Amino acid sequence: MLREMTNVIKTLEGEARAYYAGPINHSSDDFVKILLIDSCFIIELFYSNANGEGKLENDPIFGMPSMLEVLDHDLILLENQVPWVILERLFTISIGLVCQKTLVELAIEFFRNVYPFTISYQPEDIKHIPDLFKKLLVSSMGVDKFEKKMPYRWEPVPSATRLQEAGIKFRKSKSANMFDIKFRNGVLEIPQIRIHEITETFIKNLISYEQCYPSSDDTITSYAILLDNLIDTTKDVEILRERNILSICMNSEDAVQFFNKLYHTTCVNNFKYVALCKDLNAHCQKRWPRWRAVLVRRYFNTPWAGLSTVAAVTLLILSFLQTFFSIKK
Known part of the structure; x- marks a missing residue:
């Protein structure tokens, strides 16, 4: 299987190199080796997390909460990404043969503490882990939420x-x-x-x-x-x-x-x-909502304050009526 995985990466080497912004200063063999080791580590990490196989007391990763936090951080960094096409292909010919879940599902389960993703669809054309996250976040919003291009000019909102x-x-x-x-x-x-x-x-x-x-x-x-x-x-x-x-x-x-x-x-x-x-x-x-908010905040912010305000207004009305009828007589 190791030879098969190596051959898969070699066939995708040109595509993988194109994912990076600058030239990769590694020979073909070294580059393939790096991708092989990093990909196998990520796939095994996701799989072990989902199945609990690595969560033993003395496990060097799952037995150390600080190590998981470091991995969460490093696997999200753009500069640390392995092309998803490599991960997907190696997963398919290895753990994918016995695993009931997709690689996307395993990744979501591993990063659930970062954000509780939900799968509304299986994203396509994934480039790397951050691209997967973005596609999941935007897609779960609904396809029509942001489909219309809004004008660039906009006014900031108050705090x-x-x-x-x-x-x-x-x-x-x-x-x-x-x-x-x-x-x-x-x-x-x-x-x-x-x-x-x-x-x-x-x-x-x-x-x-x-x-x-x-x-x-x-x-x-x-x-x-x-x-x-x-x-x-x-x-x-x-x-x-x-x-x-x-x-x-x-x-x-x-x-x-x-x-x-x-x-x-x-x-x-x-x-x-x-x-x-x-x-x-x-x-x-609008003036009325602002005035109403001031009234509530100053005179009705507690039950006692509200009762006092109502009592004062009632007394004022009664005093006015008493004065009015006295004058009328």
């Missing part, structure tokens, strides 16, 4: 604090897709944002991939820009935390820094949330 002051409410969306952010009837629905150790690496590498690959779109970049708009201060973080939209294990100050440096003013040619931003900004221009 979560400013939106709340304008009368907008925040609610955790039931959608499992991170991009499915909706605004309707004065409520901004946002799927839960889970931040852990390698989230920054995950998102930044997908943004880099969008920026470097010609036919890619700007979905991830648009998402990062929108979050940067919404989260500007620690108060913004707390607002989203209180509504269970933001799930993080860091303090509010670090969370602000995290969101503010996600994309570093990266260019975007097709911002995906133009309509959403337009609706939010239009709502903020």
Whole structure:
């Protein structure tokens, strides 16, 4: 089997070299050897994770949580990618003969702690692991969500604090897709944002991939820009935390820094949330929602405050009626 796998890589060597931006300064034999070793490691890692075969007490990988975190991080980096065509072909002639799951399913199961992917279809023409993630994320949104090319010009939205002051409410969306952010009837629905150790690496590498690959779109970049708009201060973080939209294990100050440096003013040619931003900004221009929000925040923020306000208004009305009837007599 080793010879068969080596021959497969040799037949795909030219295609594999074309995946990399610059020339590969390795001989044919060395390049094939590198791809063989790296591919076999990744395939065995995914398979062992799914079947529990490597999760023994003294296992050098699964027995060390820190090692798994390092692998999660390194396998997402763009500079560490093995062409998916190599992984798929080697999987087919090896573990694929006895495994009931596809390589895509094994990869998703391994990275489930990074993002809870769901398979709505089997993606085609996968280039590498980050490309697989992007295809899964965008496809699970629905084919018609971002199919219309929106105009480039768009206006940033106010922060979560400013939106709340304008009368907008925040609610955790039931959608499992991170991009499915909706605004309707004065409520901004946002799927839960889970931040852990390698989230920054995950998102930044997908943004880099969008920026470097010609036919890619700007979905991830648009998402990062929108979050940067919404989260500007620690108060913004707390607002989203209180509504269970933001799930993080860091303090509010670090969370602000995290969101503010996600994309570093990266260019975007097709911002995906133009309509959403337009609706939010239009709502903020209305006076009544803003006045109502101020009234609720100042006079009805607690049950006792609400009762006191109602009592005061009632007393004022009774005093006015008493004065009115006294004058009328």
